[in-house]
Amino acid sequence: MLLLGIDIGTSSIKVCIVNADNQQVVVAAQYPDVESPIKSLQPGWAEQDPAMWWEHVKLALAKCQASGKYDAKQIAAIGIAYQMHGLVLVDKQQNVLRDSIIWCDSRAVKIGEDAFDAIGGDTCLSNLLNSPGNFTASKLAWVKQNEPQIYAKIDKVMLPGDYIGMKLTGEITTSVSALSEGIFWDFKNEQISEDIKKYFGFGEDLFPPVHPVFSSHGIVSENIANELGIPAGIPVAYKSGDQPNNALSLNVLNPGEVAATAGTSGVIYGVTDSLEYDSQSRVNAFAHVNYTHDLKRVGILLCINGTGSMYSWAKKMFGQTLTYPEMNSEAEQIAEGSDGLLILPFGNGAERMLNNQLVGAQFSDIDLNIHTRGHVFRAVQEGIACSFRYGLDIMRSNGMNPSVIRAGKNNLFLSDLFTQTFVNVTGVPVELYSNDGSAGAALGAGIGAGVFNSPMEAFKDMQLLKRIEPEATHKMNDIYENWKQLLNKYLTINIK
Known part of the structure; x- marks a missing residue:
């Protein structure tokens, strides 16, 4: 049985095929070989075209298939990791309304700071675990303020991985982990934040249905399966931001365990079992991939x-x-x-x-x-x-x-x-x-699809x-x- 992992990076898209029986990578590929462009229309701005990500997914997957090292019919589930905090907007026909405002874009800093002051610092930190800062919610507010004609057409707000999931399945979903990285999630009341919605004037209908990270986020449609050369009906069984996913790929799931990455950006990510936050929001707290109502697992990033x-x-x-x-x-x-x-x-x-x-x-x-x-x-x-x-x-x-x-x-x-x-x-x-991000996404898909009984089983053969x-x-x-x-x-x- 095989698992397909997709990692939507800023510099490139990485795809890999993992053998579920031994958790080993069968083949991996990336596209492009050089860094993907970032559009910077003004100083401090950073955007990418979501359609570029999708084309690069297809090209990276084609490179894997050209290797001849596996039978695509054996792929049982798909996992997606993605660059965090990006804003993707689609209309009712699932057409992208503008380029994605990605994680390193700085235009919404002042908007987030004003929200922090207006909602109240204590409320933001105790409920959201963060300042709205320069995260997805503030970027959405920037669109509302500066591009009202686009905002009026929005059906759903997504993160980059949700967009790729939508392209594969036609369905749009989110998770508590995803909502928390966008600063939309109220940890104290365990719901989409009423404070954020009220302050920015966001309607509830902008947000997709909330699914667990490890669960079905839709199944691959027949048309897409034929285009990609993979089986129809297999689930997208896992979606996660790149840093929680990197932690997963290194079996960092329990309090006190810490992971690091040094890709386009650099990250140290540690897991705790309490709703902790930095009083200045210099480091941030998000729901980890294994966060649940009964098992509080928070990633400090x-x-x-x-x-x-x-x-x-x-x-x-x-x-x-x-x-x-x-x-x-x-x-x-x-x-x-x-x-x-x-x-x-x-x-x-x-x-x-x-x-x-x-x-x-x-x-x-x-x-x-x-x-x-x-x-x-x-x-x-x-x-x-x-x-x-x-x-x-x-x-x-x-x-x-x-x-x-x-x-x-x-x-x-x-x-x-x-x-x-x-x-x-x-x-x-x-x-x-x-292990890398795409392999982690593949193993995450195995957990979400029930191929593995637990994360422990998925990483039992991980070697130092x-x-x-x-x-x-x-x-x-x-x-x-x-x-x-x-x-x-x-x-x-x-x-x-």
Whole structure:
């Protein structure tokens, strides 16, 4: 029996086929091979066309099928992971009304801040566990305020994964986890937030039916099955935002367990069993994939917008002819600390952990006689690792103190240098596994479709690739203090 996983990323779409009998990936593919475009019509804006995601799903799946490594008739269920917080709007005919306003778009920051003040900070934090901030609800409010002709046509509000589910099945559903990431869910009253609906003037009918994460979200229609070459009638049995899904893929489901990713954005995601929140909403709390009325499982999420996106920018500017492994090799030739070069990797929208400030990417202490592109490559990786440390310290102040962090060996964690730097500066060992988002989505589908009796069964054969411990002689703590001093300088400038 086979399971199909689809991961709707910002940079690309990843698809994989997993053998349910041994939980191993049979074949995987992504499309495109280079980063997908992000439309930025104004500074701080970020949009993508949902139709592009769907076309890329089909092309990635075609690459898997061209491998000849499996019989598509054996696919029993589909799981979807997706970039979080994006806004997708459709009319009654399921036509997309505008490009998706994606996660790193900053246009709605002020709208969210005003909502926080008007609804009341205590109410927002105790009920929503977050400020409305720059999340999906605030983006929908921006459309209502600025594009009333589009808002008037909306039948349903969706997240990116809901759109792909709709294309596969013709049905539109949501979940408590999805509603919580959009800041639509009232944890205290266990319902779509009346405060959010009343303040923004949203009608109840905008929201799709609420299903459990692990359940049927519709079955693949015959027309789509024929187009994709997969069986008709199989269920989309799992939908989750990429970070809860990444945690699932690493078997991070219980209180105290922590996962990390370093793709386009960087995330540390820890699970707790209480309705916790950060008083400044610098880190955020969402219903985890296994959250239920009786089993409270909340994911505490630290997000850094500019991680893989910062390294991708460095490649475009300084290493166009190089592969990422070649960039890593050049960086490894440079001494720890990059001979004084410091980089703040905050050039991809407002940073929640910096109270939604737009600090921008910054280079400091460039020596034109010393610094080479290798220094830039290393300083970028060190700057990203330092930003993780800054965010982790916020999580620690809120009671999240991981003794180990699990990560998939992909994206920036493919770099031995980055992984060791991350471990050195945070002081926390990292365990690397082979699972990624698309594989997690496939296994999630197996749980949702009843192929596995429990998540424990789905991950019983997960094997540790490597454990990385802090080096005794590293100097990253001193480097971090210098980096933080530079960051505080720019935060002070922004406040003024």
